[in-house]
Each structure stands twice: as structure tokens, then as C-alpha cells.
Amino acid sequence: MSIQELTPIIVIAVIIIAVAVLFTFIPVMLWISALAAGVKVGIFTLVGMRLRRVVPSRVINPLIKAHKAGLNVTTNQLESHYLAGGNVDRVVNALIAAHRANIELSFERCAAIDLAGRDVLEAVQMSVNPKVIETPFIAGIAMDGIEVKAKARITVRANIDRLVGGAGEDTVIARVGEGVVSTIGSSNAHTKVLENPDSISHNVLNSGLDAGTAFEILSIDIADVDIGKNIGAILQTDQAEADKNIAQAKAEERRAMAVAQEQEMVARVQEMRAKVVEAEADVPRALSEALRSGNMGVMDYMNYQNINADTDMRDTIGKLTKDENDENEQ
Template identity: 50%
Template sequence: MEVPLLLLISAALLLGVLGLLSSYLSLWLQAYVSGVYIGLFPLVWMSLRHVNPKTVVRVKIMAAQAGLADIPLDELEAQYLAGGDIHRVTLALITANRARISLDWKTAAAIDLAGRDILEAVQVSVTPKLIYCPARGIEELKTLDGVAKDGIQLKVQAVVTVRTNLIQLIGGATESTVIARVGQGIVSAIGSCDTYRQALADPAVITRQVLAKGLDSQTSFAIVSIDIARIEVGENLGAKLRLIQATTDIRIAQAVAEKRRAMAIARQQEMVTLTKENGARLVLAEAQIPPAVSEAFRVGPFRHATRRTRAEHRVLATRGLRKRGSLRRGPSVVPAELSEQIELWESEGGTLYGKSVRHIAPADRL
């Protein structure tokens, strides 16, 4: 009873091992028939290292059938474990080999691990790619707008033909940089035209200037050609800017004039205020005249002068009577009242025609 049981256990183990190895055996046989020599146990070790043996065998067969140099199995496993796509890398190598493009496994693997699509890069290097400038799908930017020296705006759409520069693929600028550089070059080329008619007559003037600047430097692409797909005349920005400048100048002049007018009005108000102030001072000064005159008549020199003036008037009045015949010529006696006034006048220093009344001839006194 024990012998048959051991045989059954052995048979079961053998069948399990054969069933386990059957998948690896089929892969080994497929590789062997295709001219790729991979041991059976290395396929088993791949599974233990979490490497898909079917993918590795398929890649080895593709490379062998395409006539590529033998790719070491360790490098395939390392690329797989690093997260690379060994299938696309192998397809890229096959495409580059058919197109006579120099590309080895290490360079292709490095580009793949850097996050770039190596297969697409090789395909673009073989078949040039069209880049639209400006990029399509941007509603805000449908054309590249440049202004010529005469102030006329030109709206341009360009098509850039590029191919991949595999040497600069790692660390080189991407498609967005190429679009930006080409757009900048087109705008600059339009700005260098004397008139907009020059660009309309020969759009190649723009493309020649752009190509001469070497805009594909330090990029992942090599510019093959730049073609102007569309060019149209836009607005007269020069006239619009001049109009805006003139409007601004007018507003500045109006502001300056308004400032001067305000200053003149302020000055006028100051003069009106000053005039009123001086008028008030004049009124105050005039108001001080009557008290001053009154004071002068009361205690000042006008008191004696007034008395003398009255005496002079009396003497002159008497003389007027004499001339009219009221008084007779010759020695006459001055009335007592008038004589008292004359004495009072002379005592206070009064004179008549610069002489004392006493020294005037009697005929001249009256």
C-alpha cells in the first residue's frame, strides 16, 4: 500500500512540475525556433524577479528578425524593471535601422526613461511633422499679429515643418518653445518691413529672416521650412495710436488751461479781496479824519491860524468898504471894535501882505 502511494505522490509532483514548466517550455521553444537562444531556467528566474518573460522573448525575437544587434538579456530586464517600455524602444530601434538613422539601445533606453516617446521621435525624424503657428485650438490667438513701420497691422498664420533632432532629444526644448520662437521671429520680421505692401508682395521676406535666426537651437527639433499659410491686412494701428496721442495731448492741454484758468480765478478773487480790504482800510482812515481835525481845531495849531484868518477877513472886508466909498480917504479912525481885533491879531503874530498892520499906510489898511 505504501509503494503505490509514493508513486502517486511522485507522479503528482512530476505532473505539477511539467505543468509549471510547460509555459516556459513553449516560450523557450518559440525563441529557439526564431533563432534566439534563451535558457529555460533564465525564463523561470525572470518570473521570480517580476519580469514578464513573454514580453522579453517577444522583444528578442523582433530584434533578431529585424537584423538588429543582439540586445543583452540583462539590459532588457533592467529596462523593464526601471519602468521602461522595452517593446516601443525595440520598435524605435527597428524603425531607425530601416531609415538608416544612427540609434543604439542605450540612447533609446535613456530617452524612453526620460519620459519621451522614442518611437514617435524616430517616426517624426523619418517623416517630418507639421507645427501650426499659432497652435490650433487656442481661441484667443488665431493669428500672429505684427505691425510694419508704416503702422499697418498684418495677421499671419504659418506652418513650420520640423523633424526630430535625436541628439538634442534629451534636455532639448519642446514643441511649445518652437512655436513661441517662430511666432516671435515672424512678428519681428513684419516689424522690420518698411511698408505692409513689402510683406504682402513677397511673404518669403518673413520666412527668410526667421530661418536666418536659427530658432531651432537647443530644441528637440530641426526646422526644415517655414511657410506662410495666410496673411491679411489688419487695422491701421499707427493712425489709431496717433489719434490716441492727439487726444491725450488735447486733454493735457485742457488740463493745463483749466489749471491756469483756476489760478487766474483764484488770483482775481485775491485781488477782489485785497481791494475790499484796502477799501475797508480807506474807510477806517477817512473815519479818523474828523476826530483828528476836531482835535487840531481844539488844541492844535489850527486854533491860532483860525483866529488870524478871521482877522484877515475882517481887515479885507473893511478895506472893501473903503473902496466902495463907505469909508472916506485920509486920516480916519479905525472903529474901536476893529482896532481891538487888529491888536489881538498882531499880538498873536498876524500880518497882512507880510507886514504888520500898524506899519501899513492908513490908505492901504482899509
């Protein structure tokens, strides 16, 4: 083939490649779909989105959806929200749901809620269809010392105005738990809680627990009530055990002191006995010295011996008399 014959083929190939590149860079089909839906979007606007690294379908498709739903949303709004990192499709769906439910919700607030990290579509759906939050068993102690466990079901509705900066479900559950514990603790007896569990709901619901949260509490229902431990009896038992241990410690201390005093007294008696023995050992020496020096005569010594013998005899008679009396008593 000559060069003249190849030239038309090359031109056609170049045209085909140029058209393919053009259709790849410029979303012509998306532009046609927008025109068919009645949305006026310029072809150069789509090219600008490409240059700004915006996926045109992520903006145009939600724009078509909003236009069909009768919402006044512009391309710049959707594109700016996309560039800010928001979910454009979810925001448009939330606006459509709010429009159908006659809920006033502007695009700016909806975009702010989405950028805050909350699911704005779920919030709108929760505004129409309230959500039920079930708490775990919450334990409280009545004044009679009986533990009462209650489980509550909280019906909440999303508050669109407080979604940005409002507390979540965990805060609502914590506040309800605090209210349940306070109500049970203020009851004189656990039987009153069992007889009228609605009193817990009324007291908790009237406390304004939804203040500062992203929800509006519609109702609080007590799903289950159960009896726990007798905390009062357990505390009394522990106190009695502690008092017993203290009394035992004090008694042991007194016993140790008594034993110490007794041992001290025994030591003193032994010391006195030693002194008596020592003194008795000096008596014969003193007698012999008195006899030698003439201070004591023989008759005096004999009288001394008689007195000792008489004393021993009386001691013996006293012991015999005591033993006889003990035998008679037995």
C-alpha cells in the same frame, strides 16, 4: 477504498500539481517559441528572469522580433533596459524602423532616448516622415503702425542626435514667433508684408532657429496673413488725449490762480474803500475842529462846499455825456 488503492491516485495528483507549478513558473511555451524562431535562450535564463522579477515575455518577444529583423540585440541588453524602467517593445520597434530606413541608431542611444521620456519610435518615424507644426496667429507691428497677423506652418524633422537634451516643439514655435514679429517690425510698411509674405519665411528660416532643439527645420511657410488694428493711430490718439488732459489741467490751474488773484485784489479794494470811508468820516470832524479852533473861517468852509458842489456837478455831467455817447453808438 483502501490506502493501497488511493496511493496511485495521490501520486498522480501530486505529479499533475508539480507539473502545473513548473509550467507556471518556467515559461516552457515561450522557450519553445524562441527555439522555433532561432533564438537561443536557455531555460535557466528564463528561470533567472522570474527570480529577478522580470516578465520573460516582455523580453523574449521583442528579442524574437529583433532577431527576425536582423538586429544584433542580446538578452542582457533588453533585460537591463526593462529593469531600468524602459519600454523594451518600443525600443525594438524603433530599432527595426531605423534599420529599414537606413538610419544609424545604436541600441544604447535608442535606450537613452526612451529613458529620457521621449517616444523614440515616433522620433524615428518623424525622421522619415517630417511633421508639420502650425503656429497660432502671431501679431507684429510694422513701422507705419499697422498691426499684421501671420500664421506659419513649420515642417520639422526629428534630429536623432539631439533628442536627448534638445528643446521640444514649444521652443520651435516660440522662436519662429519671435522671428515673425521681428521681420514684420523691420518692414517699412505693412503693404510690403502683404505683397511679399515669403520674406518672413526667408528671414526666419535663415536665423538658425533649430539650434539646440530636437528638430531640424526644413521649411517655414506663411499660411495666412491678416491686418489687425492701427496701433500707430491708437497711440497717437491716446497721446493727444493725454496732452489735452494735461493742457486742461494747466488751464484750470491758471484759472484758479487768476480767481485767487482777483479775490485778493477785490479784498484789497474793499480794504482801501473801508479806509476811504473811514477817512471821509473824519472830514466833518476835522472841519468842525478847524472851525472851533479858528484855523478855518466861514468863507473857507463855503468855498469848500462850492468846490464839492462843482465836483459833483461835473461828475453828473460826465455820466450824462457818457450815456449819450453809448446811445449814439447803439
